[in-house]
Amino acid sequence: MTDTLTERWEVICPQELVEPERGVAALVAGSQVAIFRTYDGGLFAIDNRDPIAGANVMSRGIVGSRGDAPTVASPLHKEVYDLRTGECLDVAGVAVRTFPVRVRDGMVEVGAR
Amino acid sequence: MTANLVVVGNGMVGQRFVEALRSRDTSGGWRVTVLAEEGRPAYDRVRLSAFFDGVSARELSLHTPDDGVDLRLGEPVVRVDRERRLAVTDHGEYPYDALVLATGSYPFVPPVDGTDLRGVFVYRTLDDLEAIREHARGRHTGAVIGGGLLGLEAANALRLLGLSTHVVEFAPRLMPVQVDEAGGSMLRRYVEELDVKVHTGTATTAIRPHGAPGGEAGTVHGLVLSDGSWIQADVVVIAAGIRPRDDVARDAGLDVGERGGILVDAACRTSDERVWAIGECAAVEGRCYGLVAPGYAMAEVVADRLLGGHATFPGADMSTKLKLLGVDVASFGDAHGTTEGCLDVTFTDPATRVYAKLVLSDDATTLLGGVLVGDASAYPTLRASVGGPLPGPPLALLAPESGGAGTGAGIAALPGSAQVCSCNAVTKDQIVGAIHEGCADVPALKACTRAGTSCGSCVPMLKQLLAVSGVRLSKALCEHFDHSRQEIFEIIRVRGIRTFSQLVTEHGRGRGCDICKPAVASILASLGNGYVLDGEQAALQDTNDHFLANIQRDGTYSVVPRIPGGEITPDKLIVIGEVARDFNLYTKITGGQRIDLFGARVEQLPQIWRRLVDAGFESGHAYGKALRTVKSCVGSTWCRYGVQDSVGLAVALELRYRGLRAPHKIKSAVSGCARECAEARSKDFGVIATDNGWNLYVGGNGGFRPRHADLFASDLSTEELVRYVDRFLMFYIRTADRLQRTAAWIEAMDGGLDHLRAVIVDDSLGLCAELDAAIARHVDSYEDEWRATVDDPERVRRFTSFVNAPDTPDPSITFEVERGQPVPALGERRPVVLGLPTMGARQ
Numbered sequence: 008m009t010d011t012l013t014e015r016w017e018v019i020c021p022q023e024l025v026e027p028e029r030g031v032a033a034l035v036a037g038s039q040v041a042i043f044r045t046y047d048g049g050l051f052a053i054d055n056r057d058p059i060a061g062a063n064v065m066s067r068g069i070v071g072s073r074g075d076a077p078t079v080a081s082p083l084h085k086e087v088y089d090l091r092t093g094e095c096l097d098v099a100g101v102a103v104r105t106f107p108v109r110v111r112d113g114m115v116e117v118g119a120r
Numbered sequence: 121m122t123a124n125l126v127v128v129g130n131g132m133v134g135q136r137f138v139e140a141l142r143s144r145d146t147s148g149g150w151r152v153t154v155l156a157e158e159g160r161p162a163y164d165r166v167r168l169s170a171f172f173d174g175v176s177a178r179e180l181s182l183h184t185p186d187d188g189v190d191l192r193l194g195e196p197v198v199r200v201d202r203e204r205r206l207a208v209t210d211h212g213e214y215p216y217d218a219l220v221l222a223t224g225s226y227p228f229v230p231p232v233d234g235t236d237l238r239g240v241f242v243y244r245t246l247d248d249l250e251a252i253r254e255h256a257r258g259r260h261t262g263a264v265i266g267g268g269l270l271g272l273e274a275a276n277a278l279r280l281l282g283l284s285t286h287v288v289e290f291a292p293r294l295m296p297v298q299v300d301e302a303g304g305s306m307l308r309r310y311v312e313e314l315d316v317k318v319h320t321g322t323a324t325t326a327i328r329p330h331g332a333p334g335g336e337a338g339t340v341h342g343l344v345l346s347d348g349s350w351i352q353a354d355v356v357v358i359a360a361g362i363r364p365r366d367d368v369a370r371d372a373g374l375d376v377g378e379r380g381g382i383l384v385d386a387a388c389r390t391s392d393e394r395v396w397a398i399g400e401c402a403a404v405e406g407r408c409y410g411l412v413a414p415g416y417a418m419a420e421v422v423a424d425r426l427l428g429g430h431a432t433f434p435g436a437d438m439s440t441k442l443k444l445l446g447v448d449v450a451s452f453g454d455a456h457g458t459t460e461g462c463l464d465v466t467f468t469d470p471a472t473r474v475y476a477k478l479v480l481s482d483d484a485t486t487l488l489g490g491v492l493v494g495d496a497s498a499y500p501t502l503r504a505s506v507g508g509p510l511p512g513p514p515l516a517l518l519a520p521e522s523g524g525a526g527t528g529a530g531i532a533a534l535p536g537s538a539q540v541c542s543c544n545a546v547t548k549d550q551i552v553g554a555i556h557e558g559c560a561d562v563p564a565l566k567a568c569t570r571a572g573t574s575c576g577s578c579v580p581m582l583k584q585l586l587a588v589s590g591v592r593l594s595k596a597l598c599e600h601f602d603h604s605r606q607e608i609f610e611i612i613r614v615r616g617i618r619t620f621s622q623l624v625t626e627h628g629r630g631r632g633c634d635i636c637k638p639a640v641a642s643i644l645a646s647l648g649n650g651y652v653l654d655g656e657q658a659a660l661q662d663t664n665d666h667f668l669a670n671i672q673r674d675g676t677y678s679v680v681p682r683i684p685g686g687e688i689t690p691d692k693l694i695v696i697g698e699v700a701r702d703f704n705l706y707t708k709i710t711g712g713q714r715i716d717l718f719g720a721r722v723e724q725l726p727q728i729w730r731r732l733v734d735a736g737f738e739s740g741h742a743y744g745k746a747l748r749t750v751k752s753c754v755g756s757t758w759c760r761y762g763v764q765d766s767v768g769l770a771v772a773l774e775l776r777y778r779g780l781r782a783p784h785k786i787k788s789a790v791s792g793c794a795r796e797c798a799e800a801r802s803k804d805f806g807v808i809a810t811d812n813g814w815n816l817y818v819g820g821n822g823g824f825r826p827r828h829a830d831l832f833a834s835d836l837s838t839e840e841l842v843r844y845v846d847r848f849l850m851f852y853i854r855t856a857d858r859l860q861r862t863a864a865w866i867e868a869m870d871g872g873l874d875h876l877r878a879v880i881v882d883d884s885l886g887l888c889a890e891l892d893a894a895i896a897r898h899v900d901s902y903e904d905e906w907r908a909t910v911d912d913p914e915r916v917r918r919f920t921s922f923v924n925a926p927d928t929p930d931p932s933i934t935f936e937v938e939r940g941q942p943v944p945a946l947g948e949r950r951p952v953v954l955g956l957p958t959m960g961a962r963q
Binding site: 068 | 160174176177178179181257599600621630631632633634636637638656658659660661662663666667671673674675920921922923924925928930932933
């Protein structure tokens with residue numbers, strides 16, 4: 008959906024390095040990005056910085072679901088975020104940035120903005 | 121015909137009023153507009169402090185969507201034009217036929233210098249709490265002005281934020297409104313044990329900013345007290361009482377009370393017949409009420425009146441029960457004994473640290489009120505009995521838990537008309553009725569009767585009433601499973617399930633969460649499912665288990681090698697020192713007699729452990745819900761008092777149970793004589809040497825609620841001891857709830873310690889052979905997780921900073937030096953230590 012708006016895609020890693028229900032951290036144009044794969048194969052990318060604790064740890068959170076939302080929980084204090092929107096589901100008004108992410112030729116790519 | 125109703129304020133009382141009116145205004149006679157100052161809809165201010173215990177703003181919300189209400193947030197009323205009947209905001213004018221003021225109160229800020237400094241807060245709204253949390257980050261000291269109910273809540277909040285905390289109270293005791301002098305001093309003992317410094321009988325004369333060069337100008341540095349002393353504080357919270365918010369009413373020319381508050385009659389009507397006031401802003405016949413229950417009563421009165429009723433404010437029960445800093449405090453009825461000729465019955469037990477007082481009528485037959493500190497389990501029964509005959513002999517009522525089923529019997533004996541929930545005026549009859557109509561758990565009872573929805577202190581009574589009615593409570597682990605941990609354990613064990621996916625597909629729903637996934641990972645590990653990070657199991661682990669290290673606030677990890685029994689050779693000590701030096705790690709001796717190395721980045725962990733493993737170290741499982749350490753004193757080998765080899769036993773126990781995954785961490789210790797230098801009775805299982813063998817104690821812990829372990833068996837041989845501990849641990853692992861320490865597990869067990877003894881010693885459940893076999897499997901299959909990790913390049917691959925830049929360390933992790941060691945760099949936010957010259961943070 009954002010393909011046409013994204014100016015540049017950065018190649019990150021072979022897709023098998025992003026294991027189901029785990030995250031990896033990546034450096035994208037100087038920003039730290041956390042990339043996750045859900046159980047059904049969906050890919051999501053959000054800011055790696057936990058906005059509440061201020062540390063770059065989101066890629067190390069537990070991936071799961073709340074209702075219909077695919078989620079990740081901060082490993083520091085367990086606030087849960089919706090991977091689709093970046094919205095924190097536990098603390099109103101808190102959110103992390105999301106990034107476009109896709110697979111091309113077996114490689115995970117993140118849109119650098 | 122529709123009339124316009126404008127409600128000013130969307131706090132707890134304003135919200136309750138709107139709900140009460142809307143639920144009864146079936147003909148839609150009122151068109152409701154709510155004008156609120158705060159940017160968020162109504163939330164549970166009584167439980168505000170739970171925010172710091174991890175309860176989310178969403179969970180505190182009281183908002184129920186209602187299309188028939190025009191809720192305008194962030195739009196405070198600035199003026200009321202009574203002639204034209206308009207409520208005026210900065211955005212518009214709202215005509216009204218009836219106006220209900222529910223503006224609440226504002227925090228009283230004492231007139232001292234410095235209340236406007238950065239870092240000085242009040243404690244009233246979620247925004248206040250968020251600002252406190254934000255400012256406290258990286259800071260180390262805090263002070264609360266005010267030692268009442270709100271002040272102690274604020275003090276606990278600062279504690280939870282990791283600040284060293286002071287409380288300054290002008291009155292000679294804490295919580296002067298609720299408790300008497302003896303109760304206040306018992307409360308003080310509890311509070312001081314939590315390392316909160318208490319200053320009573322003292323006023324704050326000024327709040328001072330940083331003055332010295334290098335400090336932060338305009339930011340608070342501490343308090344000057346009336347006795348001339350100085351308290352350093354990076355965060356100051358003012359909780360010195362509240363005042364009714366009557367400014368809009370005052371400006372509109374409405375009558376106000378002598379001591380403030382919008383003056384209303386028993387119908388909650390102001391001096392203008394179209395204007396009403398409810399909650400903390402109202403002075404009912406001159407008196408303001410700072411509790412939510414009277415506010416709710418006022419809301420009901422006005423809702424009734426607007427629909428043509430004739431309700432009047434019935435007066436208020438000012439009883440309160442709270443848990444402050446983990447201490448139960450309750451006061452009810454005539455707590456201070458002001459009734460003429462009344463008698464006191466008091467009970468003080470310094471051992472269990474309980475203080476209780478009952479106030480009785482002059483003929484000692486009628487209960488008038490009382491104070492409870494330390495154990496308030498009798499509160500619901502007692503409060504409901506105020507004004508009536510005593511429900512039992514005074515001492516039996518006061519002595520906590522002495523009669524075993526005392527409180528349960530109290531509930532059964534309670535008359536049906538007794539109020540169980542005083543916040544919402546719900547009687548026992550109403551609750552029992554709701555249970556019979558199908559309410560099967562506490563949330564259903566809350567939704568149906570509103571009992572337990574405000575302060576929550578009656579929730580234990582709701583549970584007891586459910587239990588008495590034969591209803592079983594839900595033990596669902598989380599939204600993904602309807603089962604308790606114990607049930608999931610049995611499902612996995614009996615059906616031989618090997619993966620989370622199989623479990624959640626066959627027995628649950630969704631894809632799990634941070635609650636059920638680690639719990640299942642722990643169960644799979646307890647059942648001997650091999651290396652904890654292989655295959656799908658890796659995705660279940662908390663970050664600590666995933667990286668086999670403990671995450672710290674800056675995203676680095678700490679490393680704890682196992683040092684069984686606290687015994688270590690000089691050569692191994694030197695290795696730890698060299699590793700710490702070479703990787704620039706902060707080192708600290710732990711309470712469990714080992715050494716913690718802090719500040720390791722993810723990608724350094726395998727390198728650090730390669731060195732440690734090669735020197736003969738193995739994982740200490742400090743990151744796991746597993747056996748941590750078996751601490752020991754030096755025992756009969758060296759000590760002239762020792763009667764057994766405590767170090768030898770501690771080493772053997774630690775090696776036997778190392779790596780055993782459990783519902784929570786497990787700690788242990790062995791003392792070589794009755795002097796108990798190893799503090800074994802503060803452990804999940806503790807062993808103390810006797811002349812004839814070993815005494816085994818179970819169910820102790822330190823932590824938030826310290827508890828001494830109970831004697832399980834005496835004068836055991838080493839072989840008997842190990843057999844009992846084997847069974848104790850495996851039975852715990854099989855049957856405890858998630859994150860339930862052994863103490864809580866035993867307390868919750870039907871039959872308690874006696875039952876546990878019957879299971880373990882007499883094999884009353886016929887389980888022992890199974891438990892013994894499970895432990896034997898654990899001992900046989902143990903392998904060191906860190907050796908298994910560093911020996912396998914595929915497993916080491918997980919320990920990467922960035923998947924696309926593995927050679928670049930996380931640039932946001934930086935250190936500075938404190939007392940000769942690296943610590944996380946917090947920049948200018950690092951405070952200075954009292955008594956030393958102020959200096960810039962980075963030098």
